Amino acid sequence: xxxxxxxxxxFYRMAREGAGLAAGRLTHxxxxxxxxxxxxxNFMRGREIRRDFEDSxxxxxxxxxxxxxxxxxxxxxxERENALRIVETLLEESATDADAxxxxxxxxxxxxxxxxxxxxxxxxxxxxxxxxxxDVLETVIDVSTPEFVEGHSAETFFDEVEEAPAGDDLxxxxxxQIETIExxxxxxxxxxxxxxxxxxxxxxxxxxxxxxxxKLDGFDRMAEQxxxxxxxxxxxxxxxxxxxxxxxxxxxxxxxxxxxVPDERLVGVAxxxxxxxxxxxLFLFDEESANEIVDAMVxxxxxxxxxxxxGQSAITELGNIMASGFLDGWANVLDTTIDHxxxxxxxxxxxxxxxxxVIQLGEEQEFAFVFDTVIVADGQEFDCEIYAIPxxxxxxxxxxxLDVDRIEQAPTTAxxxxxxxT
Numbered sequence: 185x186x187x188x189x190x191x192x193x194x195f196y197r198m199a200r201e202g203a204g205l206a207a208g209r210l211t212h213x214x215x216x217x218x219x220x221x222x223x224x225x226n227f228m229r230g231r232e233i234r235r236d237f238e239d240s241x242x243x244x245x246x247x248x249x250x251x252x253x254x255x256x257x258x259x260x261x262x263e264r265e266n267a268l269r270i271v272e273t274l275l276e277e278s279a280t281d282a283d284a285x286x287x288x289x290x291x292x293x294x295x296x297x298x299x300x301x302x303x304x305x306x307x308x309x310x311x312x313x314x315x316x317x318x319d320v321l322e323t324v325i326d327v328s329t330p331e332f333v334e335g336h337s338a339e340t341f342f343d344e345v346e347e348a349p350a351g352d353d354l355x356x357x358x359x360x361q362i363e364t365i366e367x368x369x370x371x372x373x374x375x376x377x378x379x380x381x382x383x384x385x386x387x388x389x390x391x392x393x394x395x396x397x398x399k400l401d402g403f404d405r406m407a408e409q410x411x412x413x414x415x416x417x418x419x420x421x422x423x424x425x426x427x428x429x430x431x432x433x434x435x436x437x438x439x440x441x442x443x444x445v446p447d448e449r450l451v452g453v454a455x456x457x458x459x460x461x462x463x464x465x466l467f468l469f470d471e472e473s474a475n476e477i478v479d480a481m482v483x484x485x486x487x488x489x490x491x492x493x494x495g496q497s498a499i500t501e502l503g504n505i506m507a508s509g510f511l512d513g514w515a516n517v518l519d520t521t522i523d524h525x526x527x528x529x530x531x532x533x534x535x536x537x538x539x540x541x542v543i544q545l546g547e548e549q550e551f552a553f554v555f556d557t558v559i560v561a562d563g564q565e566f567d568c569e570i571y572a573i574p575x576x577x578x579x580x581x582x583x584x585x586l587d588v589d590r591i592e593q594a595p596t597t598a599x600x601x602x603x604x605x606t
Contacts, residue, residue: 185383186394189576192225192435193551194320194389199223199358199373200437202316206309213308216273223440226357227404227433230349233357234338236372242334244294245341246306249328250314253321254385256377257345258314260306264334266371268294271301294334303332313358313373321385347376354401395583402588403579404433406517411557411570413509414467418568421502422480424561426568434554438546441554441571442535446470450537451491452530453503457511459522461578464541465510466571467503468530473567474499491531500527510572518582541573549576 203220211218237243242264250256262270271294294302307330318325333341342348349355358373377385386394411428418426436444451474455465469477474491481498491499504527515522530537545552552573559568574582 185379185386185397186390187386187397187400188390188392188394188580189549189551190391191386191389191394195356196223196225196435196437196551198317198320199225199313200316201320202313202358205316206312209308209312210270210305213305223358224444225435227354227400227435228357229351229404230353230355231351232432233342233349233355233374234351237336237338237341240336242336243341244302244306245333246303246310247331247333247341247345248307248310248314250325250377251328252325253318253323254325254375254377255381256347256375258310258327259333259341259345259374259376260309261341261372261374262306267302267305268298270305271298299332303330306330306332309371309373342374342376345376347378349376354397354404392580393584395580398588399583399586400433402586403583406514407433407555407557407572409517410510410513410572411555411559413513414506414557414568414570415559417506417509418502418559418561421505422477424476424480426559426561428557428559432555435551436554438542438550438552441542441552441573442538445534445538447534449533450530451499452537453500453507453527454530454541455503455507455524455527457507457522457524459515460518460520461514461522461574461582463572463574463578464545465507465524465573466530466538466541467506468537468569468571469499470567473561476561477502496529500529503527510570518586520582538571541571545573545575552576553579 200220200223203223207218207220210216243261244264244267245259245261247257247259250258310330311327314325314327335341356375356377358375408428415426415428418424445468449471450468451471452466452468457463457465474495478491478495478498481502482494507524507527511522511524553576555570555572557570557572559570561567
């Protein structure tokens with residue numbers, strides 16, 4: 185099975201179109217003005233999908249089977265509280281079972297009426313997505329009778345889906361958000377296509393020789409190793425125990441990247457890297473995390489906000505060495521050379537921190553693979569988001585030459601001295 189940027193771009197447009205239709209139909213159904221928020225096309229391993237269900241939060245889903253241009257399953261999953269909120273809005277003019285509400289009249293349980301309403305909402309949203317895909321593909325996709333699912337575990341939602349990925353298997357996940365004037369209704373949309381059906385569709389959509397799907401899987405593992413190396417480096421340089429918490433490979437429109445960056449003051453380091461592949465690498469910290477780093481690395485009083493000359497030097501030093509570990513690992517696996525620029529210090533609000541990168545990349549391409557890895561420190565305010573954005577044409581060439589057996593064998597080569605107290 186092969187894919188390329190053109191095929192994935194079509195899938196992304198399918199997701200955006202579907203999210204727009206789903207939002208419009210929800211507006212019509214509930215009479216509450218809604219619009220489609222951020223849409224992401226993720227590549228996630230089965231174990232990561234299941235990890236999303238380990239937060240003990242009850243969830244509600246609607247599952248349908250697809251046949252036609254795409255064979256497989258489509259599953260809409262809400263947090264149970266969000267599903268109840270939608271159903272309350274939908275049924276506010278109707279009588280509901282008193283046993284299903286609390287003393288304030290708010291829904292707490294699903295009775296037959298509310299289950300039916302939730303199923304109808306999920307079915308309309310599923311159909312919105314699927315009709316959007318069919319419009320983009322100019323084809324027909326048939327949908328089975330919707331099935332209501334409720335529970336806490338991934339097994340409840342996916343065990344009956346043969347196409348659901350095993351622990352290390354890579355799968356497509358569409359994540360969309362529908363926003364209203366007063367609140368947000370977040371949900372996850374899982375598409376589990378039958379492999380042969382997906383291969384056939386990708387074959388139709390490809391505009392180049394493409395990338396073997398297994399190579400993309402290898403690239404995903406490369407990024408995971410790079411992130412683990414970054415965590416080790418951060419631990420050594422700061423003395424703060426850190427680890428990789430979440431890591432996803434996203435395929436997104438460049439223009440949406442700023443929408444995904446937290447709308448707060450950020451501190452970070454940006455690099456341009458050159459070789460095979462080329463691209464950009466950013467490490468972004470919230471201000472509290474950056475101050476933790478400066479306090480750990482600079483053994484003296486610094487400016488009040490921590491980002492004077494000494495603070496900037498500490499952040500850029502950490503970023504520089506983390507970048508070397510991340511990119512040297514890639515270069516070793518790809519058997520190539522990747523150089524990176526001198527670090528550029530960033531201290532700006534939200535989208536402004538990434539706008540320069542997006543503008544430069546946008547001159548050559550519309551979409552990008554983005555690794556938004558999160559490094560966390562146990563018990564301390566130290567979160568680091570890593571955005572690795574390679575040039576798409578370079579990436580395709582590099583992955584076609586990738587020997588997946590080298591991924592586990594090739595070491596990183598970054599060297600650094602352990603920080604000692606003075």
